[in-house]
Amino acid sequence: MAHLPQFPLIRTVGFDGALVTFADTMNETANRAALAFRSEVDRQQWQGVTETSASLGSAFVRFDTQHVSHEQVLQRLRDLAAQRDWYSTPLPTGRRLWRIPTVYGTDLAPQLEDAASAAGLTPEDAVRRLGQSRVRVLTIGFAPGQPYLGPLGDEFNIPRLQTLTPMVPEGALVLAISQFVLFSGPTPTGWRHVGQTAFKCFRPHMTETFPLKPGDEVMFESVSRERLERIQADNRDGTGGATCEEIIQ
Structure with missing residues (x-):
């Protein structure tokens, strides 16, 4: 499945959140990417991250702005997103x-x-x-x-x-x-x-x-x-x- 070049799209959400979006409509590969990406953020245990979740096609990261800046979190997310093809990454273990x-x-x-x-x-x-x-x-x-x-x-x-x-x-x-x-x-x-x-x-x-x-x-x-x-x-x-x-x- 081809993916548009703007995805994954990484944005801030509210005062203390960031969203990594893998598609603008729900599909199986976007959901797979969101689940795998969220699992990897959890595994790496980034300092300042207080919560993660996955939606139909996005991964959400909440962070403590007293310990980490918006730009630091966004850069970490950009670096992680560039490391692999998340759309074909295996789903997390423990399911x-x-x-x-x-x-x-x-x-x-x-x-x-x-x-x-x-x-x-x-x-x-x-x-x-x-x-x-x-x-x-x-x-x-x-x-x-x-x-x-x-x-x-x-x-x-x-x-x-x-x-x-x-x-x-x-x-x-x-x-x-x-x-x-x-x-x-x-x-x-x-x-x-x-x-x-x-x-x-x-x-x-x-x-x-x-x-x-x-x-x-x-x-x-x-x-x-x-x-x-x-x-x-x-x-x-x-x-x-x-x-x-x-x-x-």
Whole structure:
């Protein structure tokens, strides 16, 4: 994939931040670059850096202006950006593959048929494709621990709804623009509610408050409603019946 010469674009953000942007639209290689670049900044432990994060196509660095200047941080970022082709750099180690039991459709996720129709698929084919898709946690945002995941196949590059759904529950799996979002709490949304899980993305009383991390991969595997109800009956740990394993690169 060709990249325009202005990328990566390095800019200051606010009083104490810098942003390294790898594309002006979300794509898989830009997200890969953002995750790898952010991981390398963390590994190098630059003096004065207080926080890093990765978004769909950018890496953010916050720094203490009492210990390091804007120009020093920008120069470090420019030097690091020039060291390699970040778009083809392997993803960071330590990532995990999650398998999350999911009920597609029924009254639990009533917009599955609408999403299938928008994708030009039957509901059965949509469930098969979605349940077999292996997607990446592209970023965490909007609400505590809430992941945006993708990319899905091109057939699922469907627009958001024109009107808001008044409320979907915690654990709702919603779909639009070739991405999933797994909601960490009840919320209104313009994304189509296609699946329902018992997975808790935000666990304030657990050691691992945010179980999903950018770069993790997830499969939302189709299960029966009866199985989901059994999981919900004993879900004190909030895993929702999910399993995870380290991704070996």
